[in-house]
Structures are given as C-alpha cells and as structure tokens.
C-alpha cells in the first residue's frame with residue numbers, strides 16, 4: 113500500500129475489491145504519517161483511537177453489504193482550528209495547548225459520517241493569522257517540496273500533509289487566502305467555497321464574516337468530493353446557506369468549451385515574473401480547451417488589503433475576547449486580581465501577531481475612529497463585491513494568480529508584517545466578496561517551486577470552478 117499515491121477513488125476501489133480493509137489502511141496511514149512528520153511538522157497531534165474506530169465502522173458497513181460512503185476509508189487531516197470532540201484542538205496557540213473540545217465541528221462529523229478516517233490535527237498559524245505558518249506556537253511547518261521554505265499559511269499543515277502524501281485530503285480554513293495560498297506554495301489543490309456553503313459550526317472564529325472551511329486534495333476531483341460531503345445547510349450555523357448542494361463531481365468531463373473567462377487587469381499588471389509566465393501559460397491552455405478569454409477590470413482591488421486588515425482585525429479583536437483565562441484552559445500562574453489575571457493570561461498566552469491584531473482591531477472600532485476606518489472599510493468591501501458582480505455579467509469565471517511569488521524562505525518575512533500581508537493581495541478579494549475560489553497547480557518555477565492558478569466564480573457556482581480546474585488538470589498530467 114503506497115499511501116502518497118492514493119486517491120478517494122482508489123481507496124474505495126481497494127476496499128470494495130477487498131484488497132485491504134479500512135482498518136489496515138488506517139494503521140498503515142498512521143504509521144506512515146508518524147514516520148514522515150518530523151520532516152515537515154505538518155501534524156501537531158494524531159488521533160489513532162478515533163481513526164481506528166472510524167475505520168472499523170467502514171469495515172462493518174462493507175461486511176454488512178452497505179454503501180460505506182463517499183469518503184470510505186480515506187485518510188483525512190484536519191486543521192487544528194476546527195474542533196474535534198475529545199481530541200485536542202490548539203489553534204496553534206499556547207492559550208489552547210490543552211483544550212479538549214466537548215463537540216465536533218459539523219464538517220468533521222459529516223466527514224466521518226461519509227466514511228472518512230481522521231488521522232490527526234494539522235499545524236497552523238495561531239488562530240489562523242498568518243501567511244507562512246511561522247506564527248504557530250508549536251513551531252513552523254516546512255514545505256515538503258523545499259524544506260528551507262514556508263508551506264504558506266495559515267493552513268500550512270493541511271497543505272503540507274496533502275503534498276507530502278500523508279493524507280489524501282485535508283480540511284483548512286480561509287479568511288483571507290489561507291487555503292489557496294498554501295495550496296499554491298505546496299503544489300496541491302485548495303478550495304474556498306462560497307461563504308455560507310459549509311457550516312462554520314466548530315470552526316474557531318477569527319473573522320466571522322470572512323471565515324470559510326474548505327478542502328485540500330491532490331486533484332480537483334478529490335477536493336470536489338470532499339466539498340460535496342461537507343457542504344449544505346446546518347441549523348447550528350445561522351449563516352449557512354439553504355442552497356441545494358449539487359454533486360460537484362458529476363460534470364467533471366473535461367469539456368469547458370465556450371466558457372467565458374475574465375483576466376483581471378489589476379491582478380496581472382505587476383506580475384512580470386516566473387509566476388506571471390506560468391499563469392499566462394495556464395490561460396493559453398484554457399484557450400486551447402475552447403474557453404473565450406477577455407480582459408476585465410476589478411477597480412477596487414488596490415484597496416483590498418487595507419479593507420481586509422481593518423475588517424478582519426476588528427472582528428478578531430471581538431472574537432478573541434473570549435480567551436480570558438476563565439472559560440478556556442490556559443491561565444497565567446502569576447495572576448493576582450481579576451484584571452491582572454486577564455492581562456497576564458492574554459499577555460503570556462497570545463503570540464505577537466495575535467496581539468498586533470487585537471490592538472489594531474480595537475483601535476479601528478473605538479469611538480472616534482469607527483466611522484473613519486471600520487465603516488469606510490465596510491463600504492470598500494461593498495465596492496469589491498460589486499466589481500465581481502459586474503465582472504460576472506460578462507464572464508463565467510475569473511482566472512488570476514494566487515500569490516505574487518512562490519514559497520519564500522523560512523524567516524524571510526517574519527520581521528516585516530507588511531511584506532507578509534502582501535502575500536494575500538490576490539486572495540483576500542474573493543473572501544471579501546464571499547465568492548467561491550480555488551488554487552489549482554499550474555507548474556513550477558525553474559527552482560522547482562510550485563505555482564497555483566486561481567479560479568473564481570459566481571456565488572454558489574462551485575460547479576463551473578471545479579469543471580475548469582479538472583479540465584485544466586487533465587492537460588497537466590498528459
């Protein structure tokens with residue numbers, strides 16, 4: 113059994129042909145992931161008991177002649193900001209180092225109900241704040257393709273696990289690019305669904321109006337299968353959408369002839385680089401497949417980073433207020449009075465980036481600055497969303513870069529938050545507008561560093577996005 117070459121379909125086929133049992137696969141996947149993990153630090157912890165029980169349920173279903181589910185036996189990794197009942201969930205933070213959640217996120221229970229086998233929890237930037245995975249309290253993740261480089265962030269562990277081959281698919285979270293950017297850096301497929309498509313119940317809140325759960329896979333098809341499983345209305349998340357969930361794999365036939373694609377001028381103007389060349393090549397490939405390509409304009413793009421760092425930090429400052437030393441596990445030992453206890457707990461528990469964001473967010477929400485910053489940013493957000501709606505009157509999908517550059521070296525940007533924030537210049541617009549977007553591998557630089565191409569579509573039209581990604585991928589493998 114060669115774990116890194118498994119797909120969802122090959123696992124299913126192997127199980128139904130009785131070449132291996134889910135229990136055997138789970139044991140081998142756990143052994144392999146444990147042996148490989150020191151190379152990347154992608155997993156923070158494993159949950160062998162949970163994996164073994166899930167695998168046994170799959171074997172029992174098969175023995176009873178029942179359908180074992182669309183993710184039967186598939187080894188899955190879960191970003192450690194998504195809660196798992198009885199399995200430590202740290203959010204990459206000292207504050208939650210020993211936190212054992214009493215419940216499962218909806219996405220997690222849906223994965224297990226579909227037969228998925230969760231191996232463990234993956235490393236990430238603290239509370240999903242970062243673009244390199246260097247903000248984790250438990251050490252950075254190394255990019256499996258180039259170990260002296262970052263895997264991207266904040267879902268760096270999930271991207272690395274899938275790229276390394278220890279998990280077939282993984283869940284990440286994306287608030288401003290944290291699925292697509294690490295997918296691009298590690299050479300895997302990463303999907304940010306429409307806001308509201310996947311329940312956020314059990315996703316630790318960073319910026320609630322921007323937070324999404326989404327899948328990683330080594331193919332568009334595998335990512336589409338996972339999204340079909342986790343998507344759909346959940347009464348436990350009032351922002352989860354009622355919209356029916358199609359089978360995203362049903363139309364992956366390689367035919368994308370006649371689809372109209374837009375290339376946003378603002379995303380390509382500064383991209384005279386190897387990344388730019390690879391995106392241009394990707395666009396040519398889509399043209400050869402029969403897509404019509406035209407230039408479009410998204411004029412508010414220049415304001416996106418400023419807008420995002422006001423809204424995201426404002427929401428974060430409020431969401432992170434709950435870590436007060438009372439409700440969750442960590443409390444400073446030096447605590448004196450109640451306010452001392454709050455101050456010291458938060459001072460010792462949060463890392464530098466979280467503190468920076470709490471301060472920034474508190475500032476933009478404070479009386480006197482609220483109108484100047486927060487309200488203004490909300491207006492800009494509406495303009496960004498309007499740019500996309502206008503564009504989608506002319507085109508079916510937008511094709512763009514994911515990141516201005518490939519994976520950078522560990523340590524290269526840690527001391528320069530502004531340079532780090534610029535990693536997300538092409539990804540945060542999709543989150544601000546709430547539209548589906550994904551990164552699909554489109555080649556590598558001369559140094560062998562992967563580059564991802566971004567595809568964005570209308571609200572709830574993940575189907576077109578997956579069709580394009582899958583058709584493109586077929587041209588890459590031949």
Ligand code: GLN
Pocket residue numbers: 240241242243265266285286287288289290291318424536
């Ligand atoms: N890198 C961005 C940030 O630091 C995005 C993070 C995310 O999407 N979770 O906020």
